Amino acid sequence: MRTYDRDEIVDVVVVGTGAGGAPLLARLAGRGLKVVALEAGPNTDPDGFTNDEVEAPRINWMSERLSGGGDPTAFGTNNSGFGVGGGTLHWGAFTPRPDARDLRLRTESGVGEDWPIDHAELTRYVAEVERTIGVSGPTPYPWDPEREYLEPPVDRNAPADLMAAGCARLGIRATDAPAAILSRDRDQPHFGNRRSSQNLGSIHQGERYGTKATTANTYLPAAVADGAEIRPDSMVHGIELDAQGRVGAVVYRHDGKEYRQRCANLVLAGGGIETPRLLLNTGLANSSGQVGRNFLAHGGVQVWGRFDEQIRGYRGYPSSLISEDFVRPEGVDFAGGYLLQSLGVMPLNYATTVIRGAGLWGAELMNALDAWRYSAGIGINGECLPAENNRLVLSDELDEWGVPRALVTFTAGANENAITEHATATMTRILEAAGALETRVLARTAHTLGTCRMSADPATGVIDAEGRSHDIPNMWISDNSTFPSSLSANPCLTQMALSLRTADLMLR
Amino acid sequence: MTTPAGTIFFLPGLGFGAAAAGPIADALDALAGGRLRVVGIDLPGHDGSPDAPNGSVAALADRAVQVIEAEADGGPFVIAAHSMGGKVTAVVTDRILRGRANVFGLAGLVLLAPSPPTPEPMSEDKRAEMLSWVDDGPISQGHASEFVAQNVAAPLGEAAARAAVEQLRRMSPLAWRRWLTEGSVEDLSSDIGVLDLPVVVLAGEDDDDLGASAQPQLLADVYPRARFVSLASTGHLLPYERAAEVADEIVRLWDATVPTAPQVTPEWGRLIASERTAPEARGFLAHRALADDPDYAPRVLSPEQLSMLRALADRLVPQSGTARVDLAARVDADLALARSDGWRNEGQPANVFAYRLGLDDLSALWPDDTDDQNATAEQNALIEGIISGELNEHQALGGDAWNGTMRQHWFDDLRTDLTRIWLSHPASFARIGYDGFATSGPAFGSVGYNTVAAGLRDPWEPVELGDLA
The missing domain is CATH 3.40.50.1820 (Alpha/Beta hydrolase fold, catalytic domain)
Incomplete structure (x- = not known):
């Protein structure tokens, strides 16, 4: 790996190596820029991942965040990455494309926000990401006849079979989910062999065979081959401005010592919690007062059905069936909609959800754990409308790097609750149609979005439509904090596309 | 013989x-x-x-x-x-x-x-x-x-x-x-x-x-x-x-x-021992399978707090028979390592303090005459009341440092911690039918599952997990 002197003014410093930072890093390095990525977490070789749920969280951001409001968000393994690869080390690899209607939610419904981005332009980048990382899926795709997946879908597991049967009986369209899981072996440029799907249900714990795309087995090795330097275990906590009010350097901690890297441009890609935390801590780029506002968490309610046979949904790609029939359900009084996905989950994850999401204890809890192997789930990714008071602020408690911990307040609004209610009824019907003996609803939210949103108007957002700070001309943000609205699609694929787009706009 | x-x-x-x-x-x-x-x-x-x-x-x-x-x-x-x-x-x-x-x-x-x-x-x-x-x-x-x-x-x-x-x-x-x-x-x-x-x-x-x-x-x-x-x-x-x-x-x-700790059957033991299981994962399971120390000296909690935690563990994550995991001792050991799940509720004291305050508070409320049917019913009512939040207004011991909402949130954490410790024991994996640890072997051949349909299993899986595909 090429390295750069800390006193050298590199072209771009990128903070974070996940879905926001890595594609951009590769693109910029590929065009010959001198780029350095600073990653708070460690670098882990593929065989350093474990599927043991107790120990696997070494790939998650486990430094505590504080969670408040009526529906406190769970962080840690639920949504927070740590290490070279960022959140893509633990992501579910579920890769629906963003729906055009979701990018125009305000125009369509009068609530939420529009994205200041053209859907067709975004989709071109999405298709490029799919090619690069290897996304498998069904062609034709029922909700988008134009779409083509270059790899056939991976196997359906037992929860997917049951959801498909239930949907078929009810006339709901459902098909194999698009997923960043290879269905054929591939030689990934600058990385090496990535194996075809091994039907692993433990991909959220970190996957050692390369069947799942991460930035660590795709964009980052390409970036390094083109001259990028990645510094792991480097936690950025300060930003220095020059006399003109432009970023001149970033300050970070590594091995307990403070370092400073000079740069001509800065890209923040630490995600929906760390990016606003850094900006609030430095007091920068917040003339709008919007930093930390409009925290969005996708609705993630699950319904589980118990069946006669052993389902063992920890086998196989966990979300191997999708339905987009409810992106705009008919006859409803809420804005937006939701995606459905079949669910198999790992045992500790399931236990945590039944405890926190359904309040179980004692014999009832043990019975639920014994019934887990006979259970199949369906979950949603549901639209979340921005709300000013769902926000991230700094607490008065310091973390291990001396930075104030984030305090995130989230309360689901009427629209979110209406979506949850509708989805719960839909999923319950599907499971019953599939023959479930009983069903159980588990409350949950997912993802951390929207805290530094993009806006055409500098008064209502933190960055412009290109990804550049409204306040500081050589500071950019490339992560899911920029989402003006949540979309019903899971964010990672969209984020990688946005990352390439921002890189191209920086290169103009 | x-x-x-x-x-x-x-x-x-x-x-x-x-x-x-x-x-x-x-x-x-x-x-x-x-x-x-x-x-x-x-x-x-x-x-x-x-x-x-x-x-x-x-x-x-x-x-x-x-x-x-x-x-x-x-x-x-x-x-x-x-x-x-x-x-x-x-x-x-x-x-x-x-x-x-x-x-x-x-x-x-x-x-x-x-x-x-x-x-x-x-x-x-x-x-x-x-x-x-x-x-x-x-x-x-x-x-x-x-x-x-x-x-x-x-x-x-x-x-x-x-x-x-x-x-x-x-x-x-x-x-x-x-x-x-x-x-x-x-x-x-x-x-x-x-x-x-x-x-x-x-x-x-x-x-x-x-x-x-x-x-x-x-x-x-x-x-x-x-x-x-x-x-x-x-x-x-x-x-x-x-x-x-x-x-x-x-x-x-x-x-x-041996009789005091939950055991896996030899078939499960051989699967853990096999090349299908990564050495690191096997090590985790080997540690968790060891019998707990009956003389365990708490590292973070007081002996009284540990006793209260054991009583709670018995009710919240009940284990039948004599082969048991000392969930309370393992929670204490985890607390000593300052392990966190990555978040806590706003205003909630840090984990160790919440455990100490929560256990002291519950000691004062806990009906502990275990021979008495009424005591069990009262314990049930107390547990239900804490989980549902009905008892949030109930006076807590500890004054401003510990109120009912904190008790309720801590109780969520407590139930989660106890359950995760119980569930990550290899005998619990076997009981609930989880063999995913054995999909972490060296990167050649088939490392995961060939069969993912309901009711069926791969040849390497324990027989009770389904019929051969």
């Missing part, structure tokens, strides 16, 4: 082979009636076994691990080891607990006048004398007899003395020399660190360097759970001098560790 419930692997001391396990095996048969199978191991250069490739303790451990891997049946086992075998056992145990051996089921160790992981205390005169015995090839009858005589408190019976001398005479001079000049003087303590498992150390009062008075100093830091047993009128050759007492202690350790 009873089907053995488990296995005792025996690693002999310098000069002795698998046959040295004989008297202990006989004593165990008399005591435990075939319950325990004894497998003696010929270490390299002993009793006709070929010499090791080099003189390191690791090379001796390689052979021991090979035999254990070949002979283990997936069920529980204990390693008993004498003298030199004790140092080898430290290496073997370290490998097993790190998952670097394809075995599963280690329950504990019975060490007999063991050589420590640090350089073995031995006078240079004695070392020189022993080396001189093999200057001209295998040890002579006379020197072998002298060695036995030097190492016992009272003369062995004639048959035992003859057996001991015969084994010594079959010892390879190279292996003898290597132990005295290489293996015994190796310092493995920093590699091995702490081995936190059930251990009993027996030693004679009439032994010199490795005797009863020396052992605690040599081993207490390596084996924090070791119980030291001092044997009067006993020298160094415990397998011959005190076979009955050794057998007693083996059974005692077995009964204290």
Whole structure:
């Protein structure tokens, strides 16, 4: 790996190596820029991942965040990455494309926000990401006849079979989910062999065979081959401005010592919690007062059905069936909609959800754990409308790097609750149609979005439509904090596309 | 004859082979009636076994691990080891607990006048004398007899003395020399660190360097759970001098560790031991499978708080029968490591403080007359009230530092922590039908699942998980 002197003014410093930072890093390095990525977490070789749920969280951001409001968000393994690869080390690899209607939610419904981005332009980048990382899926795709997946879908597991049967009986369209899981072996440029799907249900714990795309087995090795330097275990906590009010350097901690890297441009890609935390801590780029506002968490309610046979949904790609029939359900009084996905989950994850999401204890809890192997789930990714008071602020408690911990307040609004209610009824019907003996609803939210949103108007957002700070001309943000609205699609694929787009706009 | 419930692997001391396990095996048969199978191991250069490739303790451990891997049946086992075998056992145990051996089921160790992981205390005169015995090839009858005589408190019976001398005479001079000049003087303590498992150390009062008075100093830091047993009128050759007492202690350790801890069936044990399971994952499971220390001293909580936590664990994550995980002790150990799940509720005290405040508060509220049906009903009502939030207005002990919402949030964390600890035990994995740990092997062949349909399983999976596809 090429390295750069800390006193050298590199072209771009990128903070974070996940879905926001890595594609951009590769693109910029590929065009010959001198780029350095600073990653708070460690670098882990593929065989350093474990599927043991107790120990696997070494790939998650486990430094505590504080969670408040009526529906406190769970962080840690639920949504927070740590290490070279960022959140893509633990992501579910579920890769629906963003729906055009979701990018125009305000125009369509009068609530939420529009994205200041053209859907067709975004989709071109999405298709490029799919090619690069290897996304498998069904062609034709029922909700988008134009779409083509270059790899056939991976196997359906037992929860997917049951959801498909239930949907078929009810006339709901459902098909194999698009997923960043290879269905054929591939030689990934600058990385090496990535194996075809091994039907692993433990991909959220970190996957050692390369069947799942991460930035660590795709964009980052390409970036390094083109001259990028990645510094792991480097936690950025300060930003220095020059006399003109432009970023001149970033300050970070590594091995307990403070370092400073000079740069001509800065890209923040630490995600929906760390990016606003850094900006609030430095007091920068917040003339709008919007930093930390409009925290969005996708609705993630699950319904589980118990069946006669052993389902063992920890086998196989966990979300191997999708339905987009409810992106705009008919006859409803809420804005937006939701995606459905079949669910198999790992045992500790399931236990945590039944405890926190359904309040179980004692014999009832043990019975639920014994019934887990006979259970199949369906979950949603549901639209979340921005709300000013769902926000991230700094607490008065310091973390291990001396930075104030984030305090995130989230309360689901009427629209979110209406979506949850509708989805719960839909999923319950599907499971019953599939023959479930009983069903159980588990409350949950997912993802951390929207805290530094993009806006055409500098008064209502933190960055412009290109990804550049409204306040500081050589500071950019490339992560899911920029989402003006949540979309019903899971964010990672969209984020990688946005990352390439921002890189191209920086290169103009 | 009873089907053995488990296995005792025996690693002999310098000069002795698998046959040295004989008297202990006989004593165990008399005591435990075939319950325990004894497998003696010929270490390299002993009793006709070929010499090791080099003189390191690791090379001796390689052979021991090979035999254990070949002979283990997936069920529980204990390693008993004498003298030199004790140092080898430290290496073997370290490998097993790190998952670097394809075995599963280690329950504990019975060490007999063991050589420590640090350089073995031995006078240079004695070392020189022993080396001189093999200057001209295998040890002579006379020197072998002298060695036995030097190492016992009272003369062995004639048959035992003859057996001991015969084994010594079959010892390879190279292996003898290597132990005295290489293996015994190796310092493995920093590699091995702490081995936190059930251990009993027996030693004679009439032994010199490795005797009863020396052992605690040599081993207490390596084996924090070791119980030291001092044997009067006993020298160094415990397998011959005190076979009955050794057998007693083996059974005692077995009964204290195997029936008291949840066990997997041998089929599951073999799956954990197999190449399909990554060494690191096997190590995690090996640690979790160990019996808890009945004398566990809490590191973060007070003894009273630990008792309250145990009472809560019994109600919140009930375990039937006598084989149990001490969930409360494991929560305390996790708290001492400052493990976090990555978030906590706004205003909630940090984990350790929440546990202390919460347990003190509940102690004041807890109806604890366990024989009383009413007490159980009252406990149920209290638990339900906390979970639902109905009791949030109820006065909490601790004033401003601890209110009802904090109690409710802490109780969510508590139930989650207890359940995750219970569920991550290998016996719990087997109970709920989870074998995903065995999809982490080396990256060739099929590492995951071929069969993912309901009701079916792959050939490598335990039979109760479905029909063959």
